[in-house]
Amino acid sequence: MVFRDVELAFRVRDFEGPRLVFLHGFCEDGSMWEEFVRPFEEYALLLPDLPGFGDSGVWSSLSIEDMAAAVEAMLEALGWERCVLIGHSMGGYVALAFAERLGNRLDGLCLFHSHPYADTEEKKANRLKSIAFLEQYGSGRYVARLIPALFHRKLPEVEARMIERAKRYLPEGIQAALRAMAARPDRSKVLEACPVPVAFIVGGKDLAVPTDYSMKQCLLPAVAYVEYLREVGHMGMFEASRRCSTFLRSYLADLDA
Numbered sequence: 001m002v003f004r005d006v007e008l009a010f011r012v013r014d015f016e017g018p019r020l021v022f023l024h025g026f027c028e029d030g031s032m033w034e035e036f037v038r039p040f041e042e043y044a045l046l047l048p049d050l051p052g053f054g055d056s057g058v059w060s061s062l063s064i065e066d067m068a069a070a071v072e073a074m075l076e077a078l079g080w081e082r083c084v085l086i087g088h089s090m091g092g093y094v095a096l097a098f099a100e101r102l103g104n105r106l107d108g109l110c111l112f113h114s115h116p117y118a119d120t121e122e123k124k125a126n127r128l129k130s131i132a133f134l135e136q137y138g139s140g141r142y143v144a145r146l147i148p149a150l151f152h153r154k155l156p157e158v159e160a161r162m163i164e165r166a167k168r169y170l171p172e173g174i175q176a177a178l179r180a181m182a183a184r185p186d187r188s189k190v191l192e193a194c195p196v197p198v199a200f201i202v203g204g205k206d207l208a209v210p211t212d213y214s215m216k217q218c219l220l221p222a223v224a225y226v227e228y229l230r231e232v233g234h235m236g237m238f239e240a241s242r243r244c245s246t247f248l249r250s251y252l253a254d255l256d257a
Helices: 064-078 090-105 121-137 139-150 156-166 171-183 188-192 211-217 241-256
Strands: 010-013 019-023 044-048 083-088 106-112 198-203 224-229
Touching: 019 064, 019 090, 044 064, 064 090, 064 171, 083 090, 083 241, 090 106, 090 171, 090 188, 106 241, 121 139, 121 171, 139 156, 139 171, 198 211, 198 241, 224 241
Parallel strands: 019 044, 019 083, 083 106, 106 198, 198 224
Antiparallel strands: 010 044
């Protein structure tokens, strides 16, 4: 589909029933979820490629709010009025931006190795360094350094597959996402006001999400479900796939009840 003059790609399994939207993280795309979602056979599924990643086009100027608007456009195209949003890392930022404006359309919300807080000045500076690195060396060298650092439990075949796919992303798309993440506001108030129970998947060895962020966010919603994975990094859907899917299925069953 085309949205704001850019082609947006997504994978969908559509039928009447509960609807789940899985939002990938930075330098990932919707294909990362294909194995993980197999146990969710009774659910309709939407796996977007967010702008700049996968087979979706690039916006030169991009915000987290723009990404949320792209997800909304996909839902409109499918005629999905409501859904459960499950966002990994940057996908969690997008899910929160969606919830801020369209929380009444959510049946559930899961932050999967993500958090609601704005970047620190140090983090913003590191993103600027990454933008400069991409300008000089391109996507291949950048993702080859980035992706292995996301795993605590090393899975060479998975890492290699993700790197090979991410090498295809245009540097401009990755740079736009870096700028969008650096500019995003604090959305902790969105969690405080969230009208649905919120699920959190937390990695005890996650180097991308500070432990204090992971812990304090769980106290914000009125109702929270928390899965703490002590020996897992930033990629629980691969490092602890069964535990994560079992937790999510339990959370979804409670929502349905």
